Amino acid sequence: MKKSLNQNLLFALPSMVLSRQNKLYFHTKTGFIEQLQRCNNVISMTSTHASVLKSGFLNDTFTANHLMNCYVRLQETHDAHQLLDEMLEPNVVSYTSLMAGYVNMGQPKIAMCLFQMMNGSLVSPNEFTFATVINACSILADLRTGKKVHSHVEVSGLRDNLVVCSSLVDMYGKCNDVDRARRVFDSMGCRNVVSWTSMIVAYAQNAQGDEALxxxxxxxxxxxxxxxxxxxxxxxxxxxSLGRLISGKVTHGAVIRCGYDSNDVVASALVDMYTKCGDVSYSDKVFQRILKPSVIPYTSMIVGAAKYGLGRLSLGLFEEMIARRIKPNDVTFVGVLHACSHSGLVDEGLKHLNSMYEIYGIKPDAKHYTCVVDMLGRSGRLDEAYQLAKSIQVDANAGALLWGTLLSASRLHGRVDIAVEVSKKLIESNQQVAGAYVTLSNTYALAGDWENVHSLRSEMNRTGVYKEPGCSWVEIKDRTYVFYAGDKSIERGSEVWSLMRKLEQEMKKRGYVGENTGLVFVDVEEEAKEEILSMHSERLALAFGLISIPKGITIRIMKNLRMCKDCHEAFKQISDIVERDFVVRDINRFHHFKNGSCTCGDFW
DNA sequence: GTAGGGTTAG
Incomplete structure (x- = not known):
């Protein structure tokens, strides 16, 4: 029969008592608590537990809670749980601290079970309990339970509690229910920087970046x-997420002025932002300034370089981080494989896939195999890619991505046979149906099989499948230019088209041929052309922006600026990083000029 | 004993 935790300790007790005899006999409740607060390893913890048991103080809920908290702190949740089970009168603190322990140990489900168990007892939850269990719902993105807990909060008299409401905002955000998050946020009588941040994150993580800003x-x-x-x-x-370079730079200015530029997390966000906003060289400059980059800034930079086709840079960074004994994670390998895929480094990619588990103990999962399928597919090794895809066990969402990847590769290399098989899989499983139809149709078009193109189009019309037009946008100076696939009426459209033709000629001159350049159209139907254009409109718009922005307006204005010390420092750093034509505009926004001196405060 | 941030394949 399994012995209880306390029974086990009784067996251990005699030797412990002997070795610490002199101290133990004079213990008081306060003494035990002080001793527990000092405990920093399991051995001293066990010994103290034994002394508490012997003294009889274990029946005192307050002391037992300290003991349990100590187990939780040392990540011994199993022992802490056993202690709770054996407590005579567990109170709200006993339940809540164990729940928090489980959440911190990555076991939010057990925390939720404990909450349920507590509700079945006579103990009522308080604000700490609610904040903890709501956090558990948030981690699990469990909207159903989250709503139930929310109702419970409403009747508990804690609906005005700042922390509970902030955790509700966060929970609804993580469960993709932004409207509910906003309703809770609006109902709050008092808010602090945490509640505002939770709301910003809720918007940013649910594709509503504008609202976040x-x-x-x-x-x-x-x-x-x-x-x-x-x-x-x-x-x-x-x-x-919005590709807002200017807003990103303004926020970068705020980061420097507020003194957070050496923060690892902020720096990672900046590295990622500059990549996504169109300039990997800024990312690199921010990255170089991080004194001790952890795995995440390294990964951001690896992914960023990979997106720009700088595969060698990505792989160099990976080697550098390994040399610095920074342990890669699963996302790092997504970046590395992505880099190999987009730079045609197939053999190296396969080598990295094999090393993942063998050297680093990270088991490749669907997302890694999807990168490898993409890598093999891009390089024309379609049969191997297909075989690999078939051998992977995936859930519906990961499957959509995997087969979608293979379908694109089949289209790229005109492999109608594989495209047909793969589209069938996607359409039958009701995944990415419209995309599958369009890509299959384009594959037929590339092969000159117009009969099948038309029959697919009729089928789409008959079944009512509609493909949302692709959309991309770019921010240039203070304007956002939005491009929809197929929309020829865009502002300054003729300039865009003429620039595109110039780029096309330039690329041809440098030896790019075929549709891999993305700008050279093949002889396909109108809709297929539009899709190819939309894929590249963002880069196109960037190029378009670069030739349209007037330069050289900055130096004179800057000389007249009188800046406070903080702002001057921010300006110096940011001008190392960003180009001058943007900086002045930003710097003007960093400052308020009153009576000839600089006051800061408004970043916008 | 409680709430918030960064990297992820087509």
Whole structure:
């Protein structure tokens, strides 16, 4: 029969008592608690537990809670749980601290079970309990339970509690219910920087970056508080998701002025933002300034370089981080494989796939295999890619990505046979149906099989399958230019088209041929052309922007600026990083000029 | 004993 934790300790007790005899006999409740607070390893913990047991103080809930908290702190949740089971009168602190322990140990489900168990007892939850269990729902993105807990909060008299409401905002955000998050946020009588950050994150992580920036503006305007590193990292993330280079740079200025530029998390967000906003060289400059980059900034930079086709740079960074004994994670390998895929480094990619588990103990999963399928597919090794895809066990979402990847590769290399098989899989499983139809149709078009193209189009019309037009956008100076696939009426459209033709000629001159360049159209139907254009419109718009922005307007204005010390430092650093034509505009926004001196506060 | 941030393949 299994012995209880306390029974086990009784067996261990005699030797412990003997070795610490003199101290133990004089213990008081306060003495035990002080001793427990000092415990920093399991051996001293076990010994103290034994003494508490012997003294009889274990029946005292307050002392037992300290004991349990100590187990939780040492990550011995199993022992802490056993202690709770054996407590005579566990109270709200006993339940809540164990719940928090499970959440911190990555076992939020057990925390939720404990909450249920507690509700079945006579103990009522308090604000700490609610914040903890809501956090568990948030980690699991469990909206159903989250709503139930929310109702419980409403009747518990804690609906005005700042921490509970902030955790509700966060929970709804993580469960992709932004409207509910906003409703809770709006209902709050009192908010702090955490509640505002939770709302910003809720918007940013649910593809509503504009709203995230609006609410950040509101925060600055209403509160005049300085944002902290959490808020700034979230705002930078929102800029990244929108491709808003200027807003990103302005926020970068705020980061420097507020003194968070050496923060690892903020720097990672900046590296990622500059990549997504169109300039990997800024990312590199920010990255170079990080004194001791951890795995995440390294990964951001590896992924960033990979996206720009700088595979060798990605692999060099990977080697550098290994040499610095920084352990890669699963995302790092996604970046490495992505880099190999986009730079045609197939053999090296396969080598990295094999080393993942063998050397680093990371088991490749669907996302890694999807990268490898993409890598083999891009390089024309379609049969191997197909074989690999068939051998992977995936759930529906990962499957959609995997087969979608193979389908694109089949189209790229005109492998109608594989494209047909793969589209069938996608359409039958009701995944990416419209995309599958269009890509299959384009594959037929590339092969000159117009009969099948037309029959697919009729089938799409008959079954009512509609492909949302692709959309991309780019921010140039203070304007956002939006491009929809197939929309020829875009502003300054004729300039875009003429620039595109120039680029096309330039690329041809340098030896690019075929549709791999993305700008050279093959003889396909109108819709297929539009799809190819939309894939590249972002880069196109960037190129378009670069030749349209007037330069050289900056130096004179700058000389007249009188800046406070903080702003001057921010300006010096940021001008190392960004180009001057953007900087002046940003710098003007960093400052308020009153009576000839500089006051800061409004980032926008 | 409680709430918030960064990297992920087509």
């Amino acid at each position: 609006n609410i950040f503006r509101e925060f600055n305007y209403l509160l005049g508080d300085r944002p902290n590193q959490f808020m700034l990292a979230s705002v930078i993330n929102a800029c990244a």
